[in-house]
Structures are given as C-alpha cells and as structure tokens.
Amino acid sequence: MKLLFLVADGMGGWPLDELDGKTTMAAANTPNMDMLASKGLLGTCRTVPKGMAPGSDVANMSLLGFDPATYHTGRGPIEAAAQGLKLDPDDLVWRMNLVNISGFTEDGTMYDYSSGHIGTDKSVPLVEKLQAELGNDEFSFYPGIQYRHLLVHKGGAAKMESGLNIRPPHDITDKPIAADVKEFARSPLMDKLMRDAEKVLAGNGTKAVSIWPWGQGRPLILPPFEEKFGMKGAVISAVDLIKGLGNASGMKVIDIEGATGLVDTNYEGKVQAALDFLEHGDFVYVHLEGPDESGHMGSVEDKIKSIERFDSRIVAPLLEKYPLDQASYVITCDHFTPIEIRTHDATPVPFLMTSPRCIASGVTSFTEETADRAGIIIPEGHEFMQWVLDKIG
Template identity: 65%
Template sequence: MKLLYLIADGMGGWPLDELDGRTTMEAAVTPNMDELAATGAVGLAQTVPEGMAPGSDVANMALLGFDPATYHTGRGPIEAAAQGLSLGPDDLVWRLNLVTVSKLAIDGIMRDYSSGHIASEVSRPLVERLQEKLGNETYAFYPGIQYRHLLVQRDGALTDDARLFINPPHDITDKPIKQDLRAFSRSPQLWDLLFEARDLLADRTLNRSAANSIWPWGQGRPLSLPDFKATNGLDGAVISAVDLIKGLGFASNMAVIDVPGATGLLDTNYEGKVAAALKFLEDHDFVFVHLEGPDECGHGGSAKDKVEAISRFDARIVAPLRAALKNVETAWIVTCDHFTPIREKTHTSDPVPFLLNGPGCAPSGVDGFSEKNAATSGLKLDRGHELLAHALKTFGIR
C-alpha cells in the first residue's frame, strides 16, 4: 500500500463577508478533496498544543507524529537541520528574516515580513555580505531561501538571549515593532548587530531590494528527533519548497527531495512535486507533500489568491496523484497544519480539518471538504501529533 500525506499549509480559515460567509476552503474549487472526504472519514486535529505558538514549525512537527511539547526547541533549529549546519549543543539558532520596516525605531512599523518576497538570487548575496562584514566569533549568518535565513549565536543558549521573545514578523504585518525592539534591547550584542545590519542594508550600491532590516526570531538549541522509519515503520520522504519541512525530514532521517522551481508561492512547480512523489513511491511507501502557497496568500490578506491557491492544490497536486495511482492500493491523509485567516494575516490555533481515505474508512457522507464539515463528524484528536498514528491504525498499516 502507498500512503500519501498531502499538506496545504495554512489552508484553514474563517468565514468572510466578501465570500458570502464562506471560508476560502469552501469557496475554492476542490472536487478531488471533496470526493475523498465524502468517501472517506473527516475530523479535526489540534496540531498546536495549548500554550505553544501556532507556527508551521510546531504544527508540521505534530503532523509528522512528533509531540512538539517534547521535541520542539525553536523555528531556527529546524531550518538549520535542513542546511546540515555543524552546531554545538549550546549554540542558539535563530531564524533570520530579511524584512521591510518603516524605520528601525520605537515608533516603527513592520511593513513586510518577506521584503516583497525577495528572490533567493537577490537575498543570498546580501546575507553573504552580512557574514563578511558582521560575522564574528559570536554570530554567523547563513543564507537560505528567499527571505528565510539563519543566524547562529555560538554558545547563545547559555545566555539570557535564549529567553527573549521576538514576534515572528508575519504575525505583526502593518503593526508596531516597539515591543520587539524593547526585547532586542535587553541583549546589547544583538541590539548592536541589528543596527549594524540596518546600516549595511542601507547601502544602495549593495542592496536595491526592499529589505532594510534583519529580524532574528524563533531561536533554540539544535533539534533532535527520533528516526521516522523506526517510529512508524514507513520508508518515507518529504517534498517541500521550504527549509522548515526539509529540516524536519533530515532530523528524522527521512528522504528529502528537492524539486527545481518549487518556490513556496502560488507559482510553484506543482507538476515537479507530483512527479517527484510518484517517482519516490515506485520503490517506497510513504510521501509527505507540502505546499506553502495557501499560507503565503493568507499572510498577504488576499482571499482571491488564497482561494486560487487551494484550488490549484486540488487540481494540480491531488488530482494528478489520484489519476496516477487509480490502480494502486493507496491511502490518503489530506489536511493543513494550521489556519491562516485572511482577516488576521497570521496563524491561529484552531483545530484543523483532515480527511482520511483508504482501507478501514467508513464514508463520512459529507458534501465537501471544509472546516465546517470536518467538525460535524464528532471525530476530534486533541493531540494532533497522534493523527498519523490514528491514520495508520485506521488503514490497518499498524
């Protein structure tokens, strides 16, 4: 049996007046997910444990079957795992965004968490220059993808910096940065680094992008996860455009498949992801396919774009996989990691809808896959990291 775990990041949301009281899931054209839901089982899963921030790091860790309350150390360490960085046990790893602020001052505003979705070929030279000019025995900059980079603070876990709370920049779009600057100011070294980076990025001979500040956040000690195959009995892979998902894969000894042209945006290489999944399944039994687009559209506050992203997920990921595997015994898990409501432009902790389709699934009989329909089944997993185990038991895999 082949098992496909399909994730539309941030797909869930709340009803919108502009969509006549529907959510973006309900407004999207999703005949494939609707049929899988109607002929399979639906329910809700609480992927974000109480007291934890509703980030993709926490939620996707839970979806892969690892309890975030036990294993999560921060967003930065997960992405560091994707890059294979050599880290000491007391190093502090920060996720580092290139952002656009109105000004780096107490009355400043976070204008854009992604610097206009800066391209990797533009951001990489900037981060390399930051390392050349500002890297030292304490701080090291590592370029990543688009606006997502890393800052390693040697032995930083032994300092008070490990306890600083800095808002994820996508949580404060068009909001004041005063609270965060006050937090940064409690670390003199980090404060100096922030302003030195601002001055470097202000050099228009070096930087013509919208990025005018760095934003370290999501710090923690290096990540360690159990072996996925040993835990679940599945020989699996992750496919995603983002280092967060790749890091979870590397840390749990899964295969990590890179797809050229996978951007994490609405224009990603859907066909490449499908082809990569099918190729892997020729000799293996499990693949976790992650699509970032709906989340990015949610952060952008565009209901139209998010509806389109969900529709494309159905038409260009779910549909071709179903067609290719129609004569193969296949089980399906389809869900999102968290909600990214248009009104909020950031993540929330709502329980997420999921569908299971395969052996052992009694038909739910719902007329479509949506937040509302998933809530009608009465099936709710209060510990989201148990969703995978629940699905495997349902399918008779373990």
C-alpha cells in the first residue's frame, strides 16, 4: 500500500470579510479534496510545538515524524543539508535572504523579503559577487534559488553570533527593522558584514539591496527515515527547506525543472516524479509552496488559485493513477499563513486521511472548520506520521 503525503504550505487561514466570512481554503473550489474528506478521517494536528516559532522548518520536520525539540537547530542548517554542504560541527549556518529594505539603519523598513521574487538567474550572480568581495576564512556565501541563499560562519556556533535573535524577514514586511539592526549591532562582525554587503549590492539593477541572515544554527543531523518508519520515501518540492529534510533523513530528493515555489509552477512535473518514484518506493511527500507565498504577499486571489491548482493538478491526477483501494492519502498544510497578517501562525492545521480501513466521515468539504469539528486532535505533530501508519495498519 502506497502512502502519499500532499502538503499545501500555508494553506490554512482565517475567515475574511471580503469572502463573506470564508477562509481562502473554504472559498476555493476543491472537489477532489472534498471527495476525499467525505471518504476519510478529518482532524487537526499541532505541527508547531509550544514555545517554538511557527516556521515551515519546524512544521515540516514535525510532519515528517521528527521532533523539532530534539532535532531542530535552525532554518539555515536544513537548507545547507539540501545543498549537501560539507560542514564542521561547530559551523554556524544562516539562511540568507536577498531583501529590499529602505536602508540598513534604525529608521529602515523591510519592503520585501524576496526582492520582488527575484529570479535565480539574477540572484546567483549577486551571491557570487558577495563571495568574491566579502568571502574569507570566516564567512562563505552559497547561492541557492530565487531569494533564498546561505551564509556559513566558520566555527561560529561557539561564538556570540549564534545567539543573535534576528526576525525572519517575511514576518516584518512593511515594518520597521530597528530591532534587528540593534540586534546585529551586538556583533561588530555581523554589523560590518551587513553594511559591507549593502555596498556590494548597490546599483545592481534589481530590488535586492541587502542581505538578511537569520535562522542560524549548527549543522542538521536526522535519523534515517526508512529505518524509523520502514518506508522507502522521497520528497518533491521547489524549496531547499524540504529538500534538506529529505537529504538529512536519507530520503530521495527529486528536483523538478520549472518548480518555482509560486502559483505558476510545474505541477505536472511534480506529479510525474511522484508516480515514477512510487513504481518502486512506498512514500512520497509532495510539497507545494504556492499558498504560503500568496499568503505572505497578501493576495487573496493568488492563494485561492494556488489551492485550486493544488486540488486539480496535484490531487486529481494522483488519485487517477492511485485510487483509494490502492493507496492511502494524507492532505494537510504545515501551518497557517493568514492573509491578514501575511506571515505564519501556529494554529493546529487541518488534515484529512484516507485508507481502506477508514470509516468515512461523510462531511461534504475539507476546510479548517470541518477538520476542527471532527474532533480528532494530534497534540504532538511529530507523532502524526506514526499515528497515520497505525491507522493504515
């Protein structure tokens, strides 16, 4: 029996007046998820442990069955695992956005955490320039995709920089950065790096005017997924975060040409990759970033569109190949990304699960409300994977 985890990042949200009190998830036309909800179990899962920030790093780690309280060291180390960087145990790895700010001053504002969703073809040369001009025995810059890159501080895990509390840039869109500028200033090393980087990036013709290191930590180590759960698995995603979790746990990481992390992505390529892997594998984790990015952008239209495309271009074709008597499905999101706040929220996420052994719920739709009303609650997100396997039998 195959198991498919289909994850629409940030799909959950709050009711909106402009949608007559519906969430974007409830307003979207999702006949395939609604059908699955009627034939399976619904519930909610707390993917973000209490006391931890509601990030995709923590939430997806939970969904894959690994306790963030034990294994999470930071966002940067997970993405470094995606790139297969060779790191020492005492290295400090930062996730590094290219951002658009008014200026790196206490009067500055974070205009855009993604530099206008800068393309990889434009961002990589900028990171390479940063490495050429600022890279040294202590700091190394590594290009990733779009606005998402890495900064490695050699031996930095044992230094004060590991304790800097820098906010994720997507949490402070259109907000002052004074608190973060002051935090960077606690380290003369990081303060100088930020100001030097701003000079290197000046006048490059894009919206990327500054770097923004955050989510720092020691290198990530996870136990093998196959040994833990007895399944040969793969992850399919546009983002390094998911690829890093897959690499670190020994899963197959499948790169999809044309996967962008936005509303317009290669849906068909993701489906085909999942089908190809399932010919010999047991488990696929298909991740779609679009709803989350739409939430960060505050776009109701794009969020609804991305949820509908998830249903019609991910869920539907997989169901056609693997109907309910041949596979079990879990459909969920990692966290809420409500339009109103344009960032993540730790509300327990809705999920649906189907298997031949499930008693049909009989509900007519899959929404935050119907999942909450079902009454099934998974209080510890990292236990959800085993709960699903126990239900499947």
